[in-house]
Amino acid sequence: xxxxxxxxxxxxxxxxxxxxxxxxxxxxxxxxxxxxxxxxxxxxxxxxxxxxxxxxxxxxxxxxxxxxxxxxxxxxxxxxxxxxxxxxxxxxxxxxxxxxxxxxxxxxxxxxxxxxxxxxxxxxxxxxxxxxxxxxxxxxxxxxxxxxxxxxxxxxxxxxxxxxxxxxxxxxxxxxxxxxxxxxxxxxxxxxxxxxxxxxxxxxxxxxxxxxxxxxxxxxxxxxxxxxxxxxxxxxxxxxxxxxxxxxxxxxxxxxxxxxxxxxxxxxxxxxxxxxxxxxxxxxxxxxxxxxxxxxxxxxxxxxxxxxxxxxxxxxxxxxxxxxxxxxxxxxxxxxxxxxxxxxxxxxxxxxxxxxxxxxxxxxxxxxxxxxxxxxxxxxxxxxxxxxxxxxxxxxxxxxxxxxxxxxxxxxxxxxxxxxxxxxxxxxxxxxxxxxxxxxxxxxxxxxxxxxxxxxxxxxxxxxxxxxxxxxxxxxxxxxxxxxxxxxxxxxxxxxxxxxxxxxxxxxxxxxxxxxxxxxxxxxxxxxxxxxxxxxxxxxxxxxxxxxxxxxxxxxxxxxxxxxxxxxxxxxxxxxxxxxxxxxxxxxxxxxxxxxxxxxxxxxxxxxxxxxxxxxxxxxxxxxxxxxxxxxxxxxxxxxxxxxxxxxxxxxxxxxxxxxxxxxxxxxxx
RNA sequence: GCCAACAUAGCUUAGCUGGUAGAGCGGCUGAUUUGUAAUCAGCAGGCCGGGAGUUCAAAUCUCUCUGUUGGCUCCA
Numbered sequence: 001x002x003x004x005x006x007x008x009x010x011x012x013x014x015x016x017x018x019x020x021x022x023x024x025x026x027x028x029x030x031x032x033x034x035x036x037x038x039x040x041x042x043x044x045x046x047x048x049x050x051x052x053x054x055x056x057x058x059x060x061x062x063x064x065x066x067x068x069x070x071x072x073x074x075x076x077x078x079x080x081x082x083x084x085x086x087x088x089x090x091x092x093x094x095x096x097x098x099x100x101x102x103x104x105x106x107x108x109x110x111x112x113x114x115x116x117x118x119x120x121x122x123x124x125x126x127x128x129x130x131x132x133x134x135x136x137x138x139x140x141x142x143x144x145x146x147x148x149x150x151x152x153x154x155x156x157x158x159x160x161x162x163x164x165x166x167x168x169x170x171x172x173x174x175x176x177x178x179x180x181x182x183x184x185x186x187x188x189x190x191x192x193x194x195x196x197x198x199x200x201x202x203x204x205x206x207x208x209x210x211x212x213x214x215x216x217x218x219x220x221x222x223x224x225x226x227x228x229x230x231x232x233x234x235x236x237x238x239x240x241x242x243x244x245x246x247x248x249x250x251x252x253x254x255x256x257x258x259x260x261x262x263x264x265x266x267x268x269x270x271x272x273x274x275x276x277x278x279x280x281x282x283x284x285x286x287x288x289x290x291x292x293x294x295x296x297x298x299x300x301x302x303x304x305x306x307x308x309x310x311x312x313x314x315x316x317x318x319x320x321x322x323x324x325x326x327x328x329x330x331x332x333x334x335x336x337x338x339x340x341x342x343x344x345x346x347x348x349x350x351x352x353x354x355x356x357x358x359x360x361x362x363x364x365x366x367x368x369x370x371x372x373x374x375x376x377x378x379x380x381x382x383x384x385x386x387x388x389x390x391x392x393x394x395x396x397x398x399x400x401x402x403x404x405x406x407x408x409x410x411x412x413x414x415x416x417x418x419x420x421x422x423x424x425x426x427x428x429x430x431x432x433x434x435x436x437x438x439x440x441x442x443x444x445x446x447x448x449x450x451x452x453x454x455x456x457x458x459x460x461x462x463x464x465x466x467x468x469x470x471x472x473x474x475x476x477x478x479x480x481x482x483x484x485x486x487x488x489x490x491x492x493x494x495x496x497x498x499x500x501x502x503x504x505x506x507x508x509x510x511x512x513x514x515x516x517x518x519x520x521x522x523x524x525x526x527x528x529x530x531x532x533x534x535x536x537x538x539x540x541x542x543x544x545x546x547x548x549x550x551x552x553x554x555x556x557x558x559x560x561x562x563x564x565x566x567x568x569x570x571x572x573x574x575x576x577x578x579x580x581x582x583x584x585x586x587x588x589x590x591x592x593x594x595x596x597x598x599x600x601x602x603x604x605x606x607x608x609x610x611x612x613x614x615x616x617x618x619x620x621x622x623x624x625x626x627x628x629x630x631x632x633x634x635x636x637x638x639x640x641x642x643x644x645x646x647x648x649x650x651x652x653x654x655x656x657x658x659x660x661x662x663x664x665x666x667x668x669x670x
Numbered sequence: 671g672c673c674a675a676c677a678u679a680g681c682u683u684a685g686c687u688g689g690u691a692g693a694g695c696g697g698c699u700g701a702u703u704u705g706u707a708a709u710c711a712g713c714a715g716g717c718c719g720g721g722a723g724u725u726c727a728a729a730u731c732u733c734u735c736u737g738u739u740g741g742c743u744c745c746a
Contacts, residue, residue: 102741109673198741199673206743210672213742241739245681254719254737310746354746388671388744389737397745485746504745573703600703608707609696622705634706 005055014050021046021184024058033220034058035066035073035188036181043069045134046184061188061220071096073132073182074122074192074218075103080174081121082107082214085114091176092151092202092211099228100192100217106151107212110197115214119194129187130172134180138165145175151202152177191225192218240551241394247556247564247613249547250395259392259399261544266564269593270550271543273562275380277432277660278404278539281425287378287406292358294382295349298341303517304357307350308342313386315399317341317348355381356511356536359407360518363532368522373532374414378406380543395548396503402543408535409520412458415533416465419491419508422537423469426493426506429539434662435553438495438505442470443483451486454512462510462533463489469508487513493541495549503549505541510534557636560616560664561657564593568615570606571598572622579626583619583646590650592657607634617653617666635667 001013006027014023020037024046028034037044038057043065050056059066075094078101082089086107094103110118137145139160145168146152155177160166169178171186183189194216202208219225236242244250249267256262263271282289298317301307307314319327319337323346327337340346352358359377368375382402391397410418423440430438444463445452452459466489470477477491484490493506511534514520521529540546550558560566567587571580577598584596595615597606603620610618620632624643631649633641652666 112675115674196740197674200742201672204743206672211742212673215741252737258737304746306746313745356746385745390671390673390742391744393739487746570706572705575703600701602702602704602709603706604704605708606706611707618706620706624705632705638706640706 002050002052002054004050005053018050019046020044020048020050020056023050023056028058032058033061033066035061035069035183035220038065043181045181047134048181062224067218067220068096069181069183070189070220071101071218072178074189074216075101076132076169076171076174076176076178076182077122077125077186077189077192078103078118078194078214078216079105079176080125080171081118083174084121085118086110090149090151093155094176096218099219100195100215102213102215104200104202104211104213106202106209109199109212110214112197115194115197118214119192119216122192122194123190125172126186126189128172129185131185132169132171132182134167134169134182135175136165136167139163142166142168142177146177189218191220191222192216193225193229238552238555239394240396240548243551243556244395244548247551249551249564252394257399258389259387259397261395261398261400267547269564270547270558270562274540274543274546274550275404278425278429281428282378282406285376285421285425286374287376290359290362290377290379292352292355292362292379292381294352294384296352296358298348298350299344300357300361301350301353302344304360304514305517306353306357310353311342314353315351315384315386317350319346319348351384352381353385354383355379355403355405356407356514356534357518359405360514360520360534363407363409363520364518368409368532370411370522370524370530373522374408374410374418376406376408378404381405395544395551398542398544401545403538404540404543404546405536405538408537409515409522409532410535411522411524411530412461412533415462415510415535416468418535419465419510420469420472422508422535422539423473423491423506425537426508426539427473430493430506432660432662433550433553433559435495438493440470440473440475440477441483441492441494442466442477442479443485443490443492444479444481445484445489446482449482452484453487453516458512459489462512466491466508466510485509485511487511503541503545505546505549506539507537507541509536511536556614558614558616559660559662560653561660563614563616565595565613565615566592566653566657567594567617567619568610568613569594569596569619569621570603570610572603572620574598574600575623576621576626580621583621583631586646586650590654592653611636616664619649633667635664639667641667 002016004012004014004023006012020039024034024037036046036059037048038059039048040054043059059069061070079091079094082105089105089107092104092106094101142156143153167178167180168175169180169182194214196215198213200211200213202211217225217228219228247266248264249270251262251264253262298307341348362377363375380402382400384400387397387399392399408418445459470491488510490507490509492504494502494504496502514534515531520532522532524530569580569584571577580596580598584594587594597610607618614636618634620634625631628643630643630645633644633649656665
């Protein structure tokens with residue numbers, strides 16, 4: 001007999017050879033939802049044989065650990081189905097991920113129809129209730145089992161030490177190298193859906209074999225799967241690409257170019273308001289606003305080190321026409337041209353991929369003393385980067401974008417304080433917009449790498465400054481080694497979009513590199529030359545990405561101060577045209593963004609149409625209102641206030657806008 | 671850039687295995703004068719993303735280019 005701990009206070013006695021599953025079924029019942037067991041703190045299969053004195057707990061399917069196991073097992077189920085249809089496919093790795101799993105196969109690409117077929121077969125296998133069995137082998141036996149699959153052999157080479165052996169899991173004819181644990185039978189894998197296919201490379205290395213990746217969702221219950229599907233559908237509705245079209249905020253035109261945003265009048269209002277908002281803060285924080293051109297000479301970028309090093313992510317250089325003609329006459333080939341440009345024999349201009357070099361040349365335009373520092377130069381600067389075509393997406397990943405950029409030239413002693421000032425600005429903005437679902441990432445250098453410029457002591461100091469600044473914010477942050485830029489540590493603000501993808505928005509970066517490359521200096525109190533440190537910062541990241549994220553954040557329902565149109569005035573009948581025009585005039589003069597609809601449609605129809613554009617408020621004007629010189633206010637959720645005087649409405653709206661309130665406060669109810 | 675899917679009017683879309691396009695919304699014109707999520711009628715919108723090919727015949731099949739979507743990779 002063996003003694004098994006069920007809880008701190010409870011101990012049961014079982015016969016020798018009792019499995020984890022036996023105990024869990026005995027204690028918690030058959031339908032407790034357990035997929036595996038935690039035995040002395042280690043995850044085990046249900047079939048795991050217990051020994052005397054062990055402590056056991058069930059791992060429930062909808063727990064984090066349970067879902068991990070279910071998703072991992074679903075990946076195996078996928079591999080089983082794939083191998084039935086494509087016996088030559090070589091499974092590589094198949095891990096669980098958020099909401100599901102993927103599995104990479106070395107095989108020919110498959111179509112969506114084939115994906116459906118595979119999913120159908122997975123459901124069948126699930127219903128067949130095939131046991132999933134763990135088997136252990138020594139290294140020689142493992143290599144025999146997977147002799148046909150070089151990828152598995154490579155995994156063994158990497159991960160399994162000599163003489164250790166490992167486990168495999170078998171379900172029907174399918175067997176996979178795996179540490180487990182797994183659910184005991186395919187019947188426990190029911191609530192999944194294959195979502196998409198993709199290609200990737202073995203070990204994420206483009207020089208290695210191309211693999212087919214199949215993605216799926218997997219959950220512990222029907223409800224959870226359906227919830228997730230609903231969530232995804234809801235998310236699609238607030239996708240900024242859809243709303244941008246519906247609300248006429250921006251347009252991307254095939255004829256203009258991929259990843260190049262055309263801001264329409266309504267979208268431009270949102271952008272302008274955000275810029276004003278930042279500009280206000282810049283003044284208060286002692287920034288100077290500057291303007292610089294969209295291009296600069298190649299030499300500028302040779303000095304900064306961005307040309308030719310980051311050439312593949314830049315638009316190609318512009319070369320003067322006369323020079324081009326001359327080179328053409330000489331029979332200069334494209335490759336030759338490129339080489340001569342790299343080497344600096346030929347000059348040209350580059351669309352600026354960042355604003356720093358321009359700002360640096362403003363710094364060097366005068367002799368600077370320590371009394372000038374910190375010098376803070378800000379610009380809404382538009383930059384151009386040649387992103388890979390497959391990566392471009394809506395407003396969040398584009399080829400031309402405007403950064404709310406600034407560069408601070410500071411002494412080393414000023415770093416900590418200035419970094420703090422920068423992240424406070426980010427916090428003010430995020431806080432005002434009600435964006436709370438973000439994380440702060442402090443990017444530190446990777447201690448094992450040599451790619452970083454600057455002396456270690458300076459790095460230590462700068463990293464500590466970033467860490468301190470982040471800590472002083474009172475919100476959680478992560479420190480991530482290797483996330484620093486090569487020239488200095490940074491603090492990033494990362495938000496998630498509606499479908500869970502993360503986007504880096506605001507960023508604050510400490511830079512020792514560019515001051516060195518451009519040989520920047522200021523005269524200290526001691527009369528000696530000193531090297532300043534630069535801080536790059538962009539609280540929004542870019543206007544494009546930020547607006548994209550903001551559209552999704554508000555689901556198109558912008559707070560009044562940002563709303564492209566704030567008030568839509570709707571008449572009930574022709575009789576009220578005159579009054580409506582008077583109200584419209586008053587509101588326009590008060591500086592509000594309004595739209596007037598005195599067409600002969602029914603009021604129901606007008607409300608329905610205007611709702612689509614999401615104005616903050618609609619004013620309904622009929623007999624009652626025109627007789628009493630009042631307005632009837634309707635907010636976005638359809639609540640109304642009647643009989644409000646125009647003066648009161650103007651005053652209240654004014655307040656809501658100037659306070660940049662995130663909430664609609666004008667409808668007070670009956 | 672790679673893999674898959676997709677591209678029909680301003681928007682949303684129908685069009686099965688080839689026989690050269692239908693609808694709703696929106697727009698315009700009338701009628702209607704309306705009290706909180708669609709009043710009625712008429713009219714005008716399409717080289718079916720561009721180009722090439724197969725065919726007596728292509729929105730439909732093939733190739734190619736452009737763009738979009740989901741991933742991969744990348745992101746100073």
